[in-house]
Amino acid sequence: MGKRQIIYRPAQIGGNQALMNREINLVTKEQRVWHGVVTSVGSSEIELKDARKGKHTFSLEQIDKIYGEVKTDY
Numbered sequence: 001m002g003k004r005q006i007i008y009r010p011a012q013i014g015g016n017q018a019l020m021n022r023e024i025n026l027v028t029k030e031q032r033v034w035h036g037v038v039t040s041v042g043s044s045e046i047e048l049k050d051a052r053k054g055k056h057t058f059s060l061e062q063i064d065k066i067y068g069e070v071k072t073d074y
Contacts, residue, residue: 002074008066014043024048024068026058034058 013019019038026034026048034056036048046066047057 002072003069004072005067006070010060010063010065013041013046013063013066014060016041019046019066022068024066026066027064028058028062029064031064 008016008019019041021037021039023037024035026036026046028034034048034050036050036056038046039049039055040047045057045059046063047055049055
């Protein structure tokens with residue numbers, strides 16, 4: 001079994017309901033990485049819940065990219 005990374009740029013994030021409830025890493029334009037589960041995706045922002053149950057909201061202007069891993073059969 002393998003893994004592959006799926007990368008989303010800001011133009012692909014706004015309103016993308018496929019990101020809901022997924023565990024992802026979010027990289028800001030300041031090169032800070034946030035890890036959590038997506039709890040809300042709007043047209044201009046995204047909200048994450050981290051492992052400590054803290055919620056963090058990011059506008060699309062703050063985001064460089066989002067990436068997550070998908071398990072594959074090969």
